[in-house]
Amino acid sequence: MEDWRHGGFGLYVHWPFCASKCPYCDFNSHVAATIDHARWAEAYRSEIARLGARVPGRVLNSIFFGGGTPSLMATDTVAAVIEAARDQWAFANDIEITLEANPGSVDAARFQGYAGAGVNRLSLGVQALNDSDLRRLGRMHTVAEARRAFDLAKSCFERVSFDLIYARQDQDAAEWRKELREALSMAVDHLSLYQLTIEDGTVFGARHAKGKLRGLPGDDLSADMYLETQDILASAGMPAYEISNHAAAESESLHNLIYWRQGDWAAVGPGAHGRLSVAGTRLQTVAERMPGAWLSRVDRLGCGDVEEEAQSEDDVSTEYLLMSMRLVEGMDLARYHAKGGELDTRRVARLVSDGLLSMDGDRAKATAAGRPLLNYVLREMAA
Numbered sequence: 001m002e003d004w005r006h007g008g009f010g011l012y013v014h015w016p017f018c019a020s021k022c023p024y025c026d027f028n029s030h031v032a033a034t035i036d037h038a039r040w041a042e043a044y045r046s047e048i049a050r051l052g053a054r055v056p057g058r059v060l061n062s063i064f065f066g067g068g069t070p071s072l073m074a075t076d077t078v079a080a081v082i083e084a085a086r087d088q089w090a091f092a093n094d095i096e097i098t099l100e101a102n103p104g105s106v107d108a109a110r111f112q113g114y115a116g117a118g119v120n121r122l123s124l125g126v127q128a129l130n131d132s133d134l135r136r137l138g139r140m141h142t143v144a145e146a147r148r149a150f151d152l153a154k155s156c157f158e159r160v161s162f163d164l165i166y167a168r169q170d171q172d173a174a175e176w177r178k179e180l181r182e183a184l185s186m187a188v189d190h191l192s193l194y195q196l197t198i199e200d201g202t203v204f205g206a207r208h209a210k211g212k213l214r215g216l217p218g219d220d221l222s223a224d225m226y227l228e229t230q231d232i233l234a235s236a237g238m239p240a241y242e243i244s245n246h247a248a249a250e251s252e253s254l255h256n257l258i259y260w261r262q263g264d265w266a267a268v269g270p271g272a273h274g275r276l277s278v279a280g281t282r283l284q285t286v287a288e289r290m291p292g293a294w295l296s297r298v299d300r301l302g303c304g305d306v307e308e309e310a311q312s313e314d315d316v317s318t319e320y321l322l323m324s325m326r327l328v329e330g331m332d333l334a335r336y337h338a339k340g341g342e343l344d345t346r347r348v349a350r351l352v353s354d355g356l357l358s359m360d361g362d363r364a365k366a367t368a369a370g371r372p373l374l375n376y377v378l379r380e381m382a383a
Contacts, residue, residue, distance in 0.1 A: 004277045006335060007263020010062040010255050011085055013044065014269030015070040016291045019105060022138040023203035024196060028271035028289055029068045037074040043298040045084040047268040050303060052088025055276055060089040062096040062255035071101035075113030082118045096121055096254040103149035104141035111156040122153045124162040129179045133168050150186055161190035167222040168196055169215035176225050184236050189251035193229055194244050195222060226372055243326050243374060260327050262320045270294040282311045317341030322378055330365030347380045
């Protein structure tokens with residue numbers, strides 16, 4: 001059996017446009033005055049047909065519309081993408097089709113249009129549940145708008161998730177606990193909870209370099225917030241299944257599990273990164289980053305990708321280790337060894353002795369104590 005089948009097969013669709021650029025965001029997103037939706041729909045169809053010809057006959061487990069702000073997409077474009085995917089691959093009976101949305105860019109007709117096109121899961125970028133922090137994060141919506149969008153999403157989609165960012169400026173543990181309980185009162189079956197990170201090339205990164213991004217929690221407070229998050233969510237029946245993601249039983253994100261379990265995914269859209277197993281070789285693909293240049297490549301050359309490289313055995317095994325260890329279920333040691341991976345027994349023994357790693361039969365797992373220190377655990381395991 002081809003190894004990717006252990007993780008499944010998905011399609012990632014990148015929509016690169018936003019109404020504005022958030023100061024903390026380092027994703028490939030752009031603000032545009034006008035968008036030719038018909039041209040974008042045709043380009044997506046063309047790319048999906050190209051990729052379908054490379055990996056025919058597969059069963060598609062998930063489609064994920066990411067961005068950018070996919071809730072700015074025309075409903076006809078979303079429908080065209082889903083139909084193009086259906087033309088190329090058989091859909092799994094339980095296919096998950098997720099679309100990311102910002103609370104400020106939704107209305108009932110648009111949500112109903114997405115649902116009618118086949119979207120069955122919505123991921124809402126709430127980010128904070130107080131208006132002052134939303135303004136600091138550069139968000140264009142209010143808490144009231146987020147709540148309205150969430151209620152609307154619940155009426156249109158089978159599954160709804162939303163994101164929050166913690167360790168924000170001047171945030172303390174008590175405020176975060178209150179926000180978590182409010183989030184749980186809204187939550188359906190999934191929450192993504194990310195610690196604010198300051199990335200180079202962002203507005204926040206530039207401010208931080210100049211000493212102008214004040215009030216960020218220290219490492220100890222951030223760690224306390226993480227640990228309290230684990231306890232509160234687990235007690236509420238939504239334990240972590242990955243470092244930043246929590247879900248009720250059987251409500252994990254199927255698409256993200258494809259990444260973490262090292263399945264295959266076709267990727268279309270500006271800057272999209274894919275992984276495809278073709279004739280026994282695992283390929284990594286990278287699309288042209290700039291929206292206009294990507295459209296032009298698809299029109300002129302019939303291919304939006306600018307890079308395609310075969311991964312080495314070491315690349316594949318290391319990637320599997322780094323991704324699978326993010327999951328609470330951990331890494332399948334037999335798969336890791338079959339990919340050519342080897343663990344340093346002395347380093348592993350030390351991690352186990354320190355209580356950071358569990359070697360549980362055929363799986364390696366970060367322990368509850370090890371997950372907050374996962375970067376260290378991974379450095380030791382991958383050395």
